[in-house]
Amino acid sequence: MLLPGSVTDKFRGTFPQLVAAVSGTLSCVSDGMQYGWTAPVIPKLLSVDSPIVVTKDQAEWLETILMLGACCGLPLTMFLVDKIGRKGSLLASASTTLVAWIIIALAPSVEYIYFARFIAGMAGDTAFVAAPMYIAEMADQKIRGFLSSIIYLMMLTGVLLIYCVAPFVPIYVPCIIGVCLNTITLVSFPFMPDSPYYLLYKNRPEEAKKSLERLRPCGDVDAEIKDIAAAVERQKEEKGRPQDLVLVKSNRRALIIMVWLNGSQHMSSISVMLMNMHSILEEAGAVHISSSTAAIIFSAIMFCAAMSASLAIDNFGRRVLLVTSGILAGTSLGVVAVYFTLKNNGVDVLHVSWVPAMAVMCYAAAFKFGIGLVPIVLTAELFPAKVKAMGMTISDACYVGFSVISLQIYHQLKNRFGIQVPFYIFAVWCFCTVAFTIAFIPETKGKTLEEIQFILKGEDKGVKGTAQSNSEAYKNEGFEP
Structure with a gap:
């Protein structure tokens, strides 16, 4: 086709x-x-x-x-x-x-x-x-x-x-x-x-121009290299201290977004699913499926969903994928939670024992369509050059930390209150991510890295590095050009 x-x-x-x-x-x-x-x-x-x-x-x-x-x-x-x-x-x-x-x-x-x-x-x-x-x-x-x-x-x-x-x-x-x-x-x-x-x-600069010429064989390299140079020079003027990740408004907003999204990847239960899938399906009383087969199916579904999202992300945007993914993943986890609530309260659910397995596989597709894919795209778009290494490293640290937290939430609450409780929490987190996306995350589709910085500063307009715009940006952040 x-x-x-x-x-x-x-x-x-x-x-x-x-x-x-x-x-x-x-x-x-x-x-x-x-x-x-x-x-x-x-x-x-x-x-x-x-x-x-x-x-x-x-x-x-x-x-x-x-x-x-x-x-x-x-x-x-x-x-x-x-x-x-x-x-x-x-x-x-x-x-x-x-x-x-x-x-x-x-x-x-x-x-x-x-x-x-x-x-x-x-x-x-x-x-x-x-x-x-x-x-x-x-x-x-x-x-x-x-x-x-x-x-x-x-x-x-x-x-x-x-x-x-x-x-x-x-x-x-x-x-x-x-x-x-x-x-x-x-x-x-x-x-x-x-x-x-x-x-x-x-x-x-000479190496940068040659690099861009190789990457853009048909593009206007001279114009783009000037835009990039202006962006880099402006960002060099901004401070790059660790505390500026919090003190500078645009950096602070980028950091909050990435901490939440990296947390959402695990607080929507992906680590729990990958490491406990077989025991979850067994406790659900689902039709027997070997752990190796379940893992292959689960990862194959995630791959297909991620491939679809990667082709759609530059057409529909980051926010649409996050909202769609959050709603569908939250619904899937909610179905699993309700199923275990009924089962643990003595309701006969044998005739619908296929539901949790189906919900888990639907979750795999929904998760990788947005929550599991978009953060890796946004993480390199939101931070300016001066603090990019620090910002992305902290984001990565949150990713690792929340993986441990989500596993502890699952095991501790499962043992004390029942397996349905952590799944309710994970489902609610997905819906909170939807609300957070709508209220707080800007759309970066089709924007240059420089334009994204001005959006984060609250100036939702395209900027091409003019002296006037740069001067205003510095003053808004508390800097002098």
């Missing part, structure tokens, strides 16, 4: 950007494999014929150590993306993950896997900060949302790949796949153009 003319026009002349985005995010497939690795591999490690002796307590730490690595990698990530750049950080991340896969494949004991998972968590954190920054700064605004969403598509591909492969092959086989993916990145990505924003920020 042919693409509509409008879609074809949107992608015309953007092939170099697409190649750069795919090359730079290919290692995110490997990061997705690391994220989903424990689900199919831990049962093998706990089996009698495991190649490595692993206890149940040690196996639980294999899940946690990845997130601990991500937490510990936050300061390093903030340093790297500014010091060696977005492109350099992605190459460093791919190199580290490649080493992690080699260690896992050759590990003689579980301690080696601990170390490998820890550095893989650090590398994954760097990749998921640097990749959105790189794409947002090099992409044309008409496809920026689509290209930014490739990051999550790559990660979901990795999760689906590990679920489909790992249960049926020796433990070292996924490691070989991970090594190959990162090797391709290390071979191809050095030849891709660097971020024009970053190059101008580092006072390398």
